[in-house]
Amino acid sequence: MPIRHARIFPRYSFYCVLGGLAAIYVFCAMMLVPVKVYILPYLITPDFIRHKGAIVVLFLAIPCAIYLICWKGSDFFAWLRTPQQLTVGDRGLQLGERTLAFAEVTRIRHRHNRNHVLLTGRDGKTLRLRLDLWDNAGDLLCEVEEAVGEVMAHDVERRLHAGETVKFGALGLQAEGLMHKGQLIAWSSIDTIRTQSDEDGMEADEHLVIVANGKTRKIDRSKIDNEPVLLACLMQRLPAN
Template structure:
């Protein structure tokens, strides 16, 4: 049965756009003071411009605006163009007039710090699925992960049993273990595998932590391709992972 997700307003992204516009406004106000045009007369004055801290505000305003509008605020502009509903069916995604079959997906990559999912297809195209634009984003992510995993896992297992090393971005999967930076991590040496979230300012970085022979390796999950498939394969080999 198809599962439908309605479009929702991205408030956080919208506020970031407003913050970026405010930074540009402050920059313009400071630039106009030398010609005696005061668009923020109670905040930006000649005395403020002569203050040592004014130069810091001046140089940070535009980079901050670009970061807030183009990076943090990009979901708002995507929301303006997005259709009203997204449908997850048995065979694929329906996004407006565009249909994406799960069987055509060759790469799944979750950008955790932006909560975007990149879905690459056999024809070389990539669909950016912005989870925060839809209601129940966690459920939507789980539905797509399950569908992609069901389609790809059988083929991956066949290739591994045939002796191939299947690439998952920065990780490789072999019958003998995982490959990271050209080094084999044998199954017998792996103690635990877990996910870990590290907060840094407004961003949250997600890592896959592999502890083998007492040594921990932190791998950026946004650099792992087809992570749902990799985790499904790991669960078959490491039930405690």
């Protein structure tokens, strides 16, 4: 039975756009003071411009505005042209006039720091799912990952049994273990594998942490392709504790 997700307004992204526009307004206010045009008369004055901290505000205003509008606020602009409904069916998903079959997906990558899912088809075209634009975003992510992973898993197992190395972006998978930066991590040497979230201000980075032979490796999950398939393979092959 098809599962439908309705488009929702990205409030956080919208507020970031407003913050970026405010930074641009402050920059313009400071640039106009020398010609005696005061668009923020109670905040931006000649005395403020002469303050040693004003130069810091001047140089940071535009970079902050670009970051807030173009990076953090991009979901708001995408929302303006996004269809009202996204449908996840048994064999694929439909977004407006675009239909993508799960069997056609060759790569799925979750951009954790932006909460975007990139689905690349056999034709080389990529469909970007901005999860914050849809209701029940967590369920949507699980539905897509489960459906795509189920289709890919059979091909991955076939290739592993044939002795191939299956690439998952930053990691490779072999019958004997994991490949990371050209080094083989044998299954028997792996102590633990877990996910870890590191927050730095407004950003949150997600890592896959592998501890093997006392050495810890941290891999950015945004650089791992087809992560649901990889995690499923790891659960089957890791030695029982």
